[in-house]
Amino acid sequence: MLDFTKWMILSVTATYLVNWGDNIVLRIFVSLKEIGVYNFAYQIFKGLIFTTGILSQYFLPFIATNISNKEKISEYLYSKRPKILALGCFGWLIAVLGIPFAIDFVYGDKYSASVLVFQILSIAILFRLYMTFYSPVYNALKRYRFITFATLVQITINLLLAFVFVPYYGIKGAAVSTVIAYGVKLIIFEVHYRVYLRRIYIK
Numbered sequence: 001m002l003d004f005t006k007w008m009i010l011s012v013t014a015t016y017l018v019n020w021g022d023n024i025v026l027r028i029f030v031s032l033k034e035i036g037v038y039n040f041a042y043q044i045f046k047g048l049i050f051t052t053g054i055l056s057q058y059f060l061p062f063i064a065t066n067i068s069n070k071e072k073i074s075e076y077l078y079s080k081r082p083k084i085l086a087l088g089c090f091g092w093l094i095a096v097l098g099i100p101f102a103i104d105f106v107y108g109d110k111y112s113a114s115v116l117v118f119q120i121l122s123i124a125i126l127f128r129l130y131m132t133f134y135s136p137v138y139n140a141l142k143r144y145r146f147i148t149f150a151t152l153v154q155i156t157i158n159l160l161l162a163f164v165f166v167p168y169y170g171i172k173g174a175a176v177s178t179v180i181a182y183g184v185k186l187i188i189f190e191v192h193y194r195v196y197l198r199r200i201y202i203k
Contacts, residue, residue, distance in 0.1 A: 025162040041117035056135035063136040120175035124182035
């Protein structure tokens with residue numbers, strides 16, 4: 001329990017910094033009005049990101065029970081995952097197309113600049129959706145240290161790229177840095193899984 005809590009505290013702290021790291025950089029380079037516009041888009045994005053976590057919570061008991069059963073884990077990753085991903089991509093498309101209309105309908109032109117920021121950020125939702133299927137596997141295998149490491153790399157990349165992009169592209173640069181950071185985290189998980197886990201635990 002202590003081992004799990006230790007790494008989860010670090011991971012949650014890093015995740016919190018992912019959510020607020022952009023604001024630290026934006027506060028230096030852009031106006032408060034632009035920060036408000038960015039955060040409006042980010043709150044919608046964050047809500048959709050959190051919904052993907054439902055999948056990992058739902059599958060965690062199944063994965064924890066069957067983590068030594070290579071056939072069931074293989075079925076989870078290579079049969080169930082593609083079907084859910086296809087459905088998730090359909091839902092993502094509806095959100096990307098529908099939310100701008102909803103923003104315009106409710107707020108008019110007040111937050112029109114948030115639409116493009118949200119559309120850029122929404123790319124990261126696909127990365128997160130794919131990655132969330134690995135979360136219960138890594139938790140069941142007690143790879144808490146690796147999860148925390150990947151999250152720390154994510155926040156580091158996010159902050160560094162924000163300092164590069166925000167001075168030139170403003171709030172759009174912050175959105176791009178967030179998307180790239182999510183992409184890097186996904187690559188870390190995918191490479192680690194293929195190199196270290198698939199041949200050991202997965203059929």
